[in-house]
Amino acid sequence: MSEIKIETPLNLDKIKDLKAGDRVYLTGTIYTARDAAHERLVNQIENKENVPFKIQNATIYYVGPCPAKPGEVIGSAGPTTSYRMDKYTPLLLDKGLKGMIGKGLRNEKVIDSMIENKAIYFAAIGGAGALISSCIKESRIIAYPELGAEAIRELYVENFPLIVAIDSKGNNLYNR
Amino acid sequence: MREISTTIIIEKVKEMCISANRNLGKDVIDKIEQSLREEKSLIGKDILEKLLENANIAKEKQMPICQDTGMAVFFVEVGQNLVISGGSLTDAINEGVRQGYKEGYLRKSIVGDPILRENTNDNTPAIIHYDLVEGDKLRMLFAPKGFGSENMSRVAMLKPSDGIEGIKDFVIDTVKKAGPNPCPPIVVGVGVGGTMEKACLLAKKALMRNIGIYNKKSHISGLEKELLKEINKLGIGPQGLGGNTTALDVNIEVFPTHIAGLPVAVNLNCHVARHMNIEI
Numbered sequence: 150m151s152e153i154k155i156e157t158p159l160n161l162d163k164i165k166d167l168k169a170g171d172r173v174y175l176t177g178t179i180y181t182a183r184d185a186a187h188e189r190l191v192n193q194i195e196n197k198e199n200v201p202f203k204i205q206n207a208t209i210y211y212v213g214p215c216p217a218k219p220g221e222v223i224g225s226a227g228p229t230t231s232y233r234m235d236k237y238t239p240l241l242l243d244k245g246l247k248g249m250i251g252k253g254l255r256n257e258k259v260i261d262s263m264i265e266n267k268a269i270y271f272a273a274i275g276g277a278g279a280l281i282s283s284c285i286k287e288s289r290i291i292a293y294p295e296l297g298a299e300a301i302r303e304l305y306v307e308n309f310p311l312i313v314a315i316d317s318k319g320n321n322l323y324n325r
Numbered sequence: 326m327r328e329i330s331t332t333i334i335i336e337k338v339k340e341m342c343i344s345a346n347r348n349l350g351k352d353v354i355d356k357i358e359q360s361l362r363e364e365k366s367l368i369g370k371d372i373l374e375k376l377l378e379n380a381n382i383a384k385e386k387q388m389p390i391c392q393d394t395g396m397a398v399f400f401v402e403v404g405q406n407l408v409i410s411g412g413s414l415t416d417a418i419n420e421g422v423r424q425g426y427k428e429g430y431l432r433k434s435i436v437g438d439p440i441l442r443e444n445t446n447d448n449t450p451a452i453i454h455y456d457l458v459e460g461d462k463l464r465m466l467f468a469p470k471g472f473g474s475e476n477m478s479r480v481a482m483l484k485p486s487d488g489i490e491g492i493k494d495f496v497i498d499t500v501k502k503a504g505p506n507p508c509p510p511i512v513v514g515v516g517v518g519g520t521m522e523k524a525c526l527l528a529k530k531a532l533m534r535n536i537g538i539y540n541k542k543s544h545i546s547g548l549e550k551e552l553l554k555e556i557n558k559l560g561i562g563p564q565g566l567g568g569n570t571t572a573l574d575v576n577i578e579v580f581p582t583h584i585a586g587l588p589v590a591v592n593l594n595c596h597v598a599r600h601m602n603i604e605i
Contacts, residue, residue, distance in 0.1 A: 170368075185442070215392045215432045224430055225383070225392040230473045230506050252473075252564065253506040274375050275473065275508035275564060276597045278392040279383040297444050298392075298432050310375075312368070312566065323505055323565055 154308070158206040159247040164269045167313050169320040173271065174308040179208040179250065181302040183229050186293055187237040190301075194240060201292030201301050204241060208248030213298035214288075215278070223288045223304075225278030228252040231270070235259050242266040254323055255315060264319040271311035272322070284309045327461035328408045329605055331417035334463070337603055338421020341467050342397060343429035345601045346389045349380040352536040353573065353598050360510060360570040369568025373510075376563075376596060391597045394431035395469030397422045397451040400530060404460035415453060418465075423447040434472070454526060466533045468600045474511060474593040477503035480525055483587040492517060492589050493552060499591040500556050500572065505565020508595035512536065513556065513575045516590040518582035528592035531576035533600045540577055549575045563596075573598065 155163050157177030167173065180202050182190060193200050211231055215224025231251030238249070239262035247268050252275040255263075263270065273281060287305035294300050315321045354377065361373040383390040399418060403409075409417070426433060426448040435449065436442040458464075479499045483491045496515055503511075516527025539546035552575040562568025573596065582588060 213392060213432060213434070215389050215394065216430045218388065218430050221388075224432070225389040225394075227392050229393070230476070232506065252508065254504055254565075272505075272564065272566070274372055274379075276391045276595050277375055277379040279386065279388050279390060280375060280379040282388070283382065297446060298434065299444075325567060 157208050157248070159208055159269070160206055161267050164247065164317050165267070167269060167316055169313050169316045169322040171313045173311045173313060175208075175271070175311055176307050176309070177305070179210045179304050179306055181212050181214070181304060182209050183211050183213050183299055184233055185296050185299040186301050187234050189293060191237045191240055194244060202303065205245035206247045207245070208250065209241070209246060210304065211249070211251035214282070214302070215298075217288070223282050223285050226282045226285055227278030228273040228275055230275075231255055238262065242268050250311060260315060260319050260321065263315060263317065267317045269313065269317050270315040272314040273309070273311055281309065326406055326408050327404075328410050329463055331409060331411035331414070333605065334409070334414065334417040335421045335424065337605060338418050338465070339425035339428065341465070341601050341603060342422055342425025342431065342469065345467060345599045346394045346429060346431050346469055347383055347387050349383070349390050349597065350535070350600065353596070354380060356536045356573045357510070357596065360573065364563070364568050364570045366562055366568035368566050369563045369570060372563035372566065373570065389431055390599070391471060391595070392432055393434065393471035393473065394426065394448075395471045395599070396435060397448060398468045398470050398529065399451055399453045400456070400466040400533060401453060402456045402458045402464040404462045405457050406461040407463060418451055418453055419449045422449050422451045463605045464602065466530075466600065466602045468533055471595055471597065474507035474595045477507040478528070478590070478592045480521060480588065480590040482521060483589055485585070485587050487587055489548065491587065492548070493555070495589050496552055496575070496591050497555055497559070499593070500561070501559060503593060504561060507593045508597070509561055509565055510563055510570045510573045510596050512594040512598045513552070513572050514592040514594060515575065515577040516580075516592070517577060517588070518580040519588060521588055523580055524588035524590035525592070527578040527580055528590035531578045532592055532594045532598065533602070534576045536574040536598065540579075542579070545577050545579055549577050
């Protein structure tokens, strides 16, 4: 198992050699979005409205964090199960989304679209929300504040420990 | 007649919500430590180590172990010689949840209507199951139930002729289909018998039992041990990335049922298998 450090924004050069099973430490800006935020993002794209962040080369983290205690950046912030976002994902990939962070299985449409658009899917450790929160150095709500935990946040992460679950060629660690 | 004020109940429920979400039970920690010694996969070992580290951070920093601080589920046993003063018991439990989720900086994960999906912003209502029992005590079992694992749960109305093999197949198939999604290593709660809803309630109640405690009926505890062994042979492993630690435990609860039926419900729980109980 190799350990690799990479920085966002991702691009083809940074991800093309990453293989399912590689351990990666990710640093840089990423965006949170889960069920409700995905529905809104996709509706805005379909209605040709502006979306809250640039999708091209972005990385989305499927998470709904706990509220921050006073003096803290964020509360517990582990990944949520990714398959619920599958319905919305191919459109985001077509718009240039490069990285996704979550946990669990993806459907065939998502994997086909990942191969076509050369994108990558990382697994974070589900249920390790306290540990992961220590890698999050900045957090700011940038859209849909009324959604509470489901609002879109811009996060700055340092050495976020991830495992490549599905690489840009469609190799799937869950199918070994 | 003994009297308990809702003020006390609100306080106890609040404390329980906060504590259960921050302090992983010793039964779970001990079992993860044991699994770490027995896990053969390197990536599996690494994940189990990180889960223990995570539980430590949560305890030290007094923050939630997992960001999904769940839907608040209660099994409440009310002694019939008990009088609750100061308002309704249901309102008191919900008030305790409201205060606990706010003061504990826990996530508010409940939408008020399943179709309209607007967040209630205080994690209420709780799911409360009441039992009227003898005596004058109030006993509450509490589990903040995350939905990564809840979503992978299933119920089947088997035929009596499906028998014990049918039960085993259904439980194992449910765990297989769930794969990495419920955050393995999981705890598997199984309810057998009753009616459809009774089987589901039994499965949920089975998750309230400490890891390592078996059903008192020997033919059921034998099935619990056998299923745990079979499930850990599936190779799903920690987080579904391979290994021999897929489940931490299998807990089965049974109830009499109809001559025509064999209801089986499987309620999965993630490795953050939070549960607490108090008696007032």
